[in-house]
Amino acid sequence: MPHKSCCCLPDSSYSFQDLVNVMAQDQAQSSSQSNTMRLLLQASAGPTAPAPVRVVAVDVMRGIVMSLMLIVDVCGKVVPSIGHAPWHGFHLADIVMPGFIFVVGASVSLASRPSITRVISRCTKLILLGILIQGRWIPQIGSLSFGLDLYSFRAPGILQRIAVCYAAGVFLRKLVLDVGDNATLTGAIKNHSRxxxxxxxxxxxxxxxxxxxxxxxxxxxxxLTPECNTAGYIDRLVFGDHHMYNPMWDPEGLLSTLPTLATVSLGLTxxxxxxxxxxxxxxTQLVFCGILLAVLGAGLGTFIPVNKALWTPSYCILTGGICVSALGILSGGIAEKLVSVPFKWLGMNAILFFCLSDCSGLFSCLLGSVYWADPITGNVLYVVSRGYTLPSVMLTYTLLQLGLWVAVCRELFNKRIFVTV
Known part of the structure; x- marks a missing residue:
């Protein structure tokens, strides 16, 4: 009688290699089903937005611009060459706002594509925050003034302009930069040219x-005088002279916002x-292009005045070239050096640093609260100022304040806390 194998065991005619092949086929089929299910789930979820890219050079440049803002705001009152040019001309402070706008464009280029709702929400928050700061809803320490004077609050401002430039940068990227072929060099050049x-x-x-x-x-x-210019005239018609930085003109006015889109476009590219x-x-080529732009802007300044308040073409091209060269230098490896790390900390918490540095009464209160014996003549703020000329006092005060905010931003960076709007 022939031998019958048990039903629970494989037939003895199958070799071990046959069993391995069967198991491999089962595994391949299971993997194929798993991949199919994953693709179906991804399709049902819709396309995923690419993750934002973090470029250290952009963070460092943002931190440098923020530091310059603090230095020129405090020291510009006593050192004319550091503060803003009275009207025509170019001083150190006049590079700060273009630096902000340029970095906004670069950041939009690196970020994932935000929704329309996100853009509107962020712009609204920036505008409201700007009005709150300018309207003294964030009070000076030691001052009794607190509140928003609806009659005289300044309507245009730094954060308001940044909000407009951010929205313009997003739509410029969506409607121009992201349209067409970016995979080839020719397509990318064509889009950037647009x-x-x-x-x-x-x-x-x-x-x-x-x-x-x-x-x-x-x-x-x-x-193009302070009293007679189209930009100031339009701002007075729209805002009224009591809602402007100056009764005759505002450096962040409506018409002068238009050429800032050129700075945004440079930042995007x-x-x-x-x-x-x-x-x-x-x-190196990027730095060289920036130098050429700066020279072109300076040369154009012999025909068209370099004016920050009006954002004239010569000013726009000059400052755009400086920003391009600065980013090129930082991208060459300097941003990775140890000396750049504090600026990276500041740049990654820029909105917090902006609010803290603008409320400078907080730092004065901290310095004045530490004293030796006499709280009036023995406090740190008084001791620091004794025996120094006024510019030295302001510079010392600024560096101490900058050091405090660097320490705060460093601690936040170590805890991975980043304040955004």
């Missing part, structure tokens, strides 16, 4: 309005370049 062309168009349109637009009564066409981790040769 972005820069939009920026150039904004400069030309703004300057045409400045030369041909309406002027206050009795002022000649195309006048340079952000894409540094995102690709450029080679040393490419960073």
């Amino acid at each position: 972005v820069l062309a939009v920026g150039l168009g904004c400069i030309v349109l703004h300057w045409a309005i400045m030369l041909l637009g309406p002027q206050p009564e009795g002022c000649p066409l195309g006048s 340079c952000g894409q370049l540094v995102k690709a981790q450029p080679s040393p040769r490419e960073t």
Whole structure:
């Protein structure tokens, strides 16, 4: 009688290799089913947005601009060459606002694509925060003034302009930079050329309005004085002279916001370049292009005044070139050096640093609260100022304040706490 195998055991005619092959086929089938299920789930969830890219050079540049802002705000009152130029001209403080706008463009280029709701929400928060700070809803320590004077609060401002430039940068990226072929060099150059062309168009349109637009009564066409210029005239019509930085003009006014889109477009383009981790040769080319732009802007200044308040074409091109060169230098490896680390800490908590440094009464209160015997003549703030000339006092005060905020931002960085809006 022939032998019958048990039903629970494989037939003895199967070899061990046959069993291995069967198991491999089962595993492959299971893996295929798993991959199919994963693809179906991804399809049902919709396309995922690419994760934002963090470029150290951009963070460091943001921190440097923030530090310059603090230095020129405090020391500019006693050192004229550090503070803003009275009208025409270019001083150290006049690079701060273009630096802000340029970094906004670069950051938009590196970030994931935000939704329309997110853009509106962020812009609204920035505008409200700017009005709160300018309206003294965030009070000075030791001051009894607190509240928002609806009659005289300043409507335009730094954060308000940043909000507008952020929104413009997002839509410029969405409608121009992200449209078309970015996978090939030719397509990328074409898209970046469109972005820069939009920026150039904004400069030309703004300057045409400045030369041909309406002027206050009795002022000649195309006048560029503080009392007679189209930008100030439009701001007075829209805001009223009691809601402006100056009764005659506002450096963050409506019309002068138009050419800032050229600075945003430069930031968008340079952000894409540094995102690709450029080679040393490419960073050198970026620095060289920035120098050429700066020289072009300075040369244009012999025909068109360099003016920050009006954001004239010469000023826009000059400061844009400086920003491009600065980012190129930082992208060449300096941003990775130890000396740049404090600026990275500041740059990654920029909005917090902006609010803290603007409320400088807090730092004065901290210094004045530490004293030796006599709280009036023995406090740290008084001792620091004794025996020094006024510029030295202000510089010492500024460096101490900057050191405090660096320490705060360092602690937040170590705890991975980043304040955003």
